[in-house]
Amino acid sequence: MGAELVTVSTDTEFVHLAWKRDEKELADVTYKMGADPTGAVSKLFGVYDPASGLALRGSFIIAPDGTLFNSEVNFYNMGRNIDELMRKFKANLYLTRKADEGCPSKWKDDGDATLRPGPEMVGRVHEALNK
């Protein structure tokens, strides 16, 4: 879809290689697996947990101009919904084409109903996308 997907954990790239080789659930993985053993990038996004030295489950979508568009962080034992991440990404793509519209909470894909925001909608897109 024209995005660069990179997974990141504080494991080294060597562990990523071994995990990819061992875990059959990862058989279809084509994305790059990022290594952040110093925690520098995790800290940049506020997901570094100093108590464990590990990264929290955070997903971030960055626009081509470097703006951080979306952020979702969960505590340890809850997985994220990839459909939701894809929905957000598609909404981002849609909105870069239609800058005067807003994707309400039930929006899933191109063709779904959108809103034309007025002053009362300014600053509320984040809440609407994360309902």
Add this chain to the structure above:
Amino acid sequence: MSEELKPVSVGQSVPDFELTTYDPVAHDFSKFSLAEAKKAGKWTILFFYPADFTFV
């Protein structure tokens, strides 16, 4: 590589950073650079998780 002490917030510009990566398609180690992704006009999706060989 310099990094902000305060984490990036939504709506802010993410400073350029680099990550060493394992590329399963090339079966090799590689680098991800935000500066390069931006130059290529690409969106970047970062997916952090605690550790390899864990569940969920």
